[in-house]
Amino acid sequence: MNGDFSKGAPPAMRLFYNATSPYARIARVAILEKGLQGRVELVETDPWSNPPELLEVNPLSKVPVLDIEGVGPLTESSVIAQVLDLLSPSFPLLPAAAPARIDTLTRAALAQGLIDAAFGLVLEGRRPEERRWADWTGRLTGAVTRAIARVAERRAPSGRFDLGDITLAVALSYCRFRHPGLHWPDDHPGLAAWLDRVERRPSFVSTQP
Ligand SMILES: N[C@@H](CCC(=O)N[C@@H](CS)C(=O)NCC(=O)O)C(=O)O
Structure with a gap:
């Protein structure tokens, strides 16, 4: 290799x-x-x-x-x-050294968990109605809601657009696409406005689902 x-x-x-x-x-x-x-x-x-x-x-x-x-x-x-x-050295997705690298990886991991929960909800919704597990749907919905609230409350602009931001924007965009009934954009308008800005980047425009 x-x-x-x-x-x-x-x-x-x-x-x-x-x-x-x-x-x-x-x-x-x-x-x-x-x-x-x-x-x-x-x-x-x-x-x-x-x-x-x-x-x-x-x-x-x-x-x-x-x-x-x-x-x-x-x-x-x-x-x-x-x-x-x-x-390629252009547009670094991760800072080279701690503590900034740890911060980016931590934010990316939470956003990845948000995708896992939102994706899990989609899969649960694809089961025949009688096989859906309401407790599990409730658990995943709780994880999505809490994760979004946490990023809304703690997200401080990092001054760069990094892997943590990319993963979060993909996660929120997926929530908006697959779960339009969740009202996080009303609950966290600052985060929704940030997502609107990110979604105007060419990399997001051309990868829209
Ligand atoms: N943890 C993996 C998840 C990949 C994943 O689950 N991809 C989905 C598409 S959204 C898939 O291919 N699912 C097919 C399957 O689970 O059989 C990653 O971050 O790449």
């Missing part, structure tokens, strides 16, 4: 993605913000149908997968974003 990206042009890559996947959107936004789109072939796929070309790079049949020439396939959106950050 050749993982030394310090010399020469970034390697050729393929990104397996699905247009509505928030996890894949993190990788797509990261690629665009870092200006790496010229090195990445986008492969749209449906993970739910176990396509052989996806299974070859990810036995879990999940997106995103970033297949890097000379390195191999990477899974997990946050791992993909962190490796993309190593490929």
Whole structure:
């Protein structure tokens, strides 16, 4: 495995993605913000149908997968974003050193958990009505509501647009897209206005579900 990206042009890559996947959107936004789109072939796929070309790079049949020439396939959106950050010095997604790096990773982790809960709610809603588990739906809704309240209350502008911000904006955008009945934009207008601004970035416009 050749993982030394310090010399020469970034390697050729393929990104397996699905247009509505928030996890894949993190990788797509990261690629665009870092200006790496010229090195990445986008492969749209449906993970739910176990396509052989996806299974070859990810036995879990999940997106995103970033297949890097000379390195191999990477899974997990946050791992993909962190490796993309190593490929080019432009637009750093993560500060180099603690404590700023810890802050970015902590904010990205909470936002990732928000996506997990919001995505879990979508999956629960796809079950036949009689098989839905109200307690579980309530637990996930509580997690979504509390996580959004926490970021609204504690989010201080970091002065940069980093992986924590990208993951949070993808998470909130996904909540607005999949759960329009949740009234967090009314409860936290400052956060909703921030999301409106982020959604005008070209990287968000072109990856809208
Ligand atoms: N923790 C993973 C989650 C990836 C994930 O669950 N992706 C969904 C699409 S939104 C998927 O491919 N699901 C197919 C499945 O679970 O079988 C990440 O951050 O990349």
